[in-house]
Amino acid sequence: MTNPKNSIADKKTIPSIYPTKTKLQVTVIFFVILALYLFSMKKTTEDMVNGLDGALGNMFRVLAKFFPPNFEILKAIWNPMLETIQMAIIATTIAAIITIPLAILSARNVTTFKPLYYITRIFLNLLRTIPDVVLAVVFVGLFGIGIFPGILALIIFSLGILAKLISETIESVDMNPLEAMRASGANTLQMIWYALVPQIAPQFTSLVLYVFEINIRASVILGLVGAGGIGLTLNQQINFYNYPNAMTIIIVIFITVIIIEYISTKLREALL
Amino acid sequence: MIEFKDVNLVYPNGTQGLKNINVKINDGEFVVIVGLSGAGKSTFIRSINRLVTPTSGSLLVDNEDILKFRGKDLRKLRTKTGMIFQNYNLVKRSNVLKNVLAGRLGHTGTLRSIFNLYKKEDVSLAYESLKRVHIDEKIYNRADELSGGQQQRVSIARVLTQQPKYILADEPVASLDPPTSHQVMNYLRKINKEDKITTLVNLHFIDMAMEYADRIIGMRAGEVVFDGPVSEVTEKTFEEIYGRAIREDDLRGGAEQA
Amino acid sequence: MANLTLPPKPKNSLYKKTKTIIILILVAALYVWTFLSIDIDWARAMERAANNFHRVIPRLFDPDWSAMGDVSDKMFETVLIAFAGSVMAAILSIPLAFLAAKNMMGIFSVIGKWILSAIRAFPDIILAVLFVVAVGPTAFAGVLAIAIGSCGMLGKMFSEIIEQIDMDIVQAMQANGANRIQILFTAVFPQIIPEFLSYAIYRFEVDIRASSILGIVGAGGIGTMISFASSNRNWNEMGMILLAIIIVVSVIDFASAKIRSKIV
Numbered sequence: 148m149t150n151p152k153n154s155i156a157d158k159k160t161i162p163s164i165y166p167t168k169t170k171l172q173v174t175v176i177f178f179v180i181l182a183l184y185l186f187s188m189k190k191t192t193e194d195m196v197n198g199l200d201g202a203l204g205n206m207f208r209v210l211a212k213f214f215p216p217n218f219e220i221l222k223a224i225w226n227p228m229l230e231t232i233q234m235a236i237i238a239t240t241i242a243a244i245i246t247i248p249l250a251i252l253s254a255r256n257v258t259t260f261k262p263l264y265y266i267t268r269i270f271l272n273l274l275r276t277i278p279d280v281v282l283a284v285v286f287v288g289l290f291g292i293g294i295f296p297g298i299l300a301l302i303i304f305s306l307g308i309l310a311k312l313i314s315e316t317i318e319s320v321d322m323n324p325l326e327a328m329r330a331s332g333a334n335t336l337q338m339i340w341y342a343l344v345p346q347i348a349p350q351f352t353s354l355v356l357y358v359f360e361i362n363i364r365a366s367v368i369l370g371l372v373g374a375g376g377i378g379l380t381l382n383q384q385i386n387f388y389n390y391p392n393a394m395t396i397i398i399v400i401f402i403t404v405i406i407i408e409y410i411s412t413k414l415r416e417a418l419l
Numbered sequence: 420m421i422e423f424k425d426v427n428l429v430y431p432n433g434t435q436g437l438k439n440i441n442v443k444i445n446d447g448e449f450v451v452i453v454g455l456s457g458a459g460k461s462t463f464i465r466s467i468n469r470l471v472t473p474t475s476g477s478l479l480v481d482n483e484d485i486l487k488f489r490g491k492d493l494r495k496l497r498t499k500t501g502m503i504f505q506n507y508n509l510v511k512r513s514n515v516l517k518n519v520l521a522g523r524l525g526h527t528g529t530l531r532s533i534f535n536l537y538k539k540e541d542v543s544l545a546y547e548s549l550k551r552v553h554i555d556e557k558i559y560n561r562a563d564e565l566s567g568g569q570q571q572r573v574s575i576a577r578v579l580t581q582q583p584k585y586i587l588a589d590e591p592v593a594s595l596d597p598p599t600s601h602q603v604m605n606y607l608r609k610i611n612k613e614d615k616i617t618t619l620v621n622l623h624f625i626d627m628a629m630e631y632a633d634r635i636i637g638m639r640a641g642e643v644v645f646d647g648p649v650s651e652v653t654e655k656t657f658e659e660i661y662g663r664a665i666r667e668d669d670l671r672g673g674a675e676q677a
Numbered sequence: 678m679a680n681l682t683l684p685p686k687p688k689n690s691l692y693k694k695t696k697t698i699i700i701l702i703l704v705a706a707l708y709v710w711t712f713l714s715i716d717i718d719w720a721r722a723m724e725r726a727a728n729n730f731h732r733v734i735p736r737l738f739d740p741d742w743s744a745m746g747d748v749s750d751k752m753f754e755t756v757l758i759a760f761a762g763s764v765m766a767a768i769l770s771i772p773l774a775f776l777a778a779k780n781m782m783g784i785f786s787v788i789g790k791w792i793l794s795a796i797r798a799f800p801d802i803i804l805a806v807l808f809v810v811a812v813g814p815t816a817f818a819g820v821l822a823i824a825i826g827s828c829g830m831l832g833k834m835f836s837e838i839i840e841q842i843d844m845d846i847v848q849a850m851q852a853n854g855a856n857r858i859q860i861l862f863t864a865v866f867p868q869i870i871p872e873f874l875s876y877a878i879y880r881f882e883v884d885i886r887a888s889s890i891l892g893i894v895g896a897g898g899i900g901t902m903i904s905f906a907s908s909n910r911n912w913n914e915m916g917m918i919l920l921a922i923i924i925v926v927s928v929i930d931f932a933s934a935k936i937r938s939k940i941v
Contacts, residue, residue: 180764183760184760184761184764186757187757187758187760187761187764187820188761188820190754190757190816191754191757191758191761191815191816191817191819191820191897192815192816192817194815194816194817194897205811205812206811206812207811209810209811209812210807210810210811212810213807213810229714230715230716233711233714233715236707236708236711237711237712237715240708272927272930273923273927276886276922276923276926276927276930277919277922277923278886278889278890278922279890280890280893280900280903281890281903281915281918281919281922284903284906284907284915285733285737285915287907288729288733288907288910288912289725289726289729289730289733289734290722290725290726290729291721291722291725293717293718293722294715294716294717295717295719295722296722321511323504323506323507323508324508324509324510324511326470326504326508327502327504327508327509327521327574327577328521328524329470329497330468330470330497330500330501330502330587331497331498331501331502331521331522331524331525331577331578331581332494332495332496332497332498332499332524332525332526332581333494333521333524333525334494334524334529336529336533337524337527337529337532337533340532340533341510341513341517341521341524341532342510342521345510345512345513345517346510346511346512348512349512364800365800367800367802367803368800368802368890371802371893371894372893372904372907381803381806385806385810385894390810393806397799397803397806397807400800400803401795401798401799404798404800405794405795405798408794408798516684539681539683540681542683542684543681543682543683545684546682546683546684547682549684555684558684558685559687
């Protein structure tokens with residue numbers, strides 16, 4: 148800076164590390180994201196009575212209401228927790244069965260009839276855009292409060308995810324053995340059973356377990372709208388402002404999720 | 420007996436795979452088809468079990484025109500023609516025995532095969548086949564635990580278990596090293612002589628073709644440009660088939676090691 | 678039959694068989710327990726369904742267009758919640774990811790990994806419940822729930838990316854005499870930024886779905902309307918809400934997939 152002549156000369160001879168265009172693009176994108184972020188923050192905090200600072204300052208004081216958790220209700224929440232797990236088991240099992248034809252239909256390498264493939268794909272994509280809670284709300288409206296609407300919601304919700312993941316697995320299989328079986332006179336069913344199933348069975352099981360984990364979490368949410376299980380109990384306690392009880396339920400959910408994920412991860416590791 | 424009569428094959432994209440093929444393969448022959456890659460060797464061999472379908476002419480296998488076959492007839496034809504592939508085409512996650520038994524699928528009912536209820540004779544046959552290619556000690560290993568040469572031997576055992584009348588081998592040694600290549604070719608040759616199974620092998624190695632074949636068919640651009648017993652073949656014949664001088668990489672070598 | 682030579686039985690057959698049988702029994706027991714103790718009043722459920730069907734299903738497919746204004750407002754809020762939450766999560770998860778990356782922290786990475794899996798074990802909605810109590814029933818509670826909830830998954834993905842980087846370049850820089858911060862900026866960041874961005878954008882897709890339901894516990898966005906529509910049994914409005922969600926989620930999924938394929 149002490150020698151302005153020199154620095155101008157530098158600018159002419161030394162190329163910048165990144166091309167000007169890239170630099171400009173990155174800067175523009177950065178500021179657009181920043182502006183959007185500030186706008187979102189302003190919009191989402193404008194309803195707050197005491198403003199952002201007041202709320203954040205208040206946060207820990209309010210959160211302290213949840214402590215100490217009331218462990219005396221453990222006995223009472225044991226049953227709804229088991230109910231949640233059962234909902235997830237039933238829903239995952241049924242989804243795993245229904246998903247097989249859907250996954251085959253939406254795998255490009257097996258379903259060579261294009262219109263069928265596209266229709267299944269679009270159907271599954273639409274299915275995946277519907278939030279699980281909306282499904283639960285609709286089914287609760289239809290069947291009344293209870294676990295049955297919850298199970299239905301979970302089945303449909305997990306079907307979208309599972310069918311997509313499994314169809315991707317099918318698309319990545321080695322097609323050579325199928326050719327060999329065809330060359331030896333096997334029929335289509337035998338080809339699928341001997342060359343396709345052994346290749347996808349481990350991934351299939353692993354993905355089903357993964358979706359089971361997702362379903363455990365989702366079934367907690369579903370309870371909040373009346374679809375049975377631990378979520379229903381949690382919702383009641385929150386509505387009664389009974390925060391220590393709610394905290395116990397949250398801790399039980401947390402531990403259950405961790406245990407199930409641990410078992411599921413171990414099983415999946417053993418499979419693959 | 421396999422007979423090609425004026426067979427043509429044009430692929431949907433317009434490529435001519437086969438051009439006016441007139442060839443007769445007699446029972447028990449060991450025929451090697453040579454040519455550069457893209458010359459139509461693979462199309463030629465795959466026409467015989469209809470993995471590809473010629474667009475005109477007639478192709479007789481045991482005096483039946485197979486080009487009209489569909490469904491059940493087609494599967495019956497395929498049980499009669501065993502095939503060996505360049506990439507072995509085994510189910511990698513299944514064990515060796517299950518892979519070999521897959522050769523019986525065409526002979527086995529759907530329900531039986533789905534519940535793994537193979538006949539005792541079939542299991543025994545599979546085991547015998549594995550013994551013949553000396554890989555029986557790996558019977559319960561998973562296919563992906565074996566080396567390339569071992570996998571190709573398993574796929575030979577699979578074809579043996581199929582008890583075919585014809586064996587079609589599409590570049591069976593292209594993925595193998597010289598000693599294993601000779602081992603695999605020796606097995607094919609031995610099976611041809613002992614079981615009187617007509618064998619057609621695609622190769623692009625000149626020295627191997629000369630060593631193992633009874634008869635050589637040369638192909639270029641979808642046409643048969645040479646057809647005759649090995650005794651009539653000279654280096655000049657190959658230069659004509661390949662349309663260029665013979666190079667080092669047209670030879671597999673390593674014959675003395677086998 | 679006598680002249681048939683059957684293959685020898687597999688050696689570990691007994692061990693394998695017992696293992697398979699035990700697993701089968703356990704699985705069977707799990708199912709028996711589940712189906713025996715599950716409590717579904719089929720008769721009542723079916724009766725209600727028969728009564729309600731015509732009141733619910735046809736109306737869902739006949740969206741209430743007059744609610745479009747409110748629905749778009751709330752849907753826009755949902756997108757803002759997801760956006761603010763994702764940005765916060767992306768920033769928060771960077772230090773967490775470095776903490777959980779083995780090649781950066783050595784054995785201390787276990788601590789980072791534990792923090793991340795603890796966060797992941799909390800369903801988003803539970804976090805929303807906590808934050809609604811803490812900061813009041815506003816959209817900002819949703820932002821916080823998304824921010825914290827997402828950084829569990831995002832931190833894990835980021836740390837896996839960091840663990841896959843080419844450490845040779847880091848060593849080359851060390852050999853140059855660069856200090857830790859310099860190494861971070863010249864050897865580590867250039868290798869991870871595209872994947873980071875790609876995952877952050879993907880997470881935004883997931884967060885849109887998540888933020889659309891947070892409203893049922895009072896954390897703002899379209900979920901608030903889901904909650905009202907369901908308690909008022911206003912199925913026409915629910916149809917409109919569902920339509921809005923499907924459109925917005927599809928558009929964002931599509932745009933995000935396009936952007937991500939450009940980045941990586």
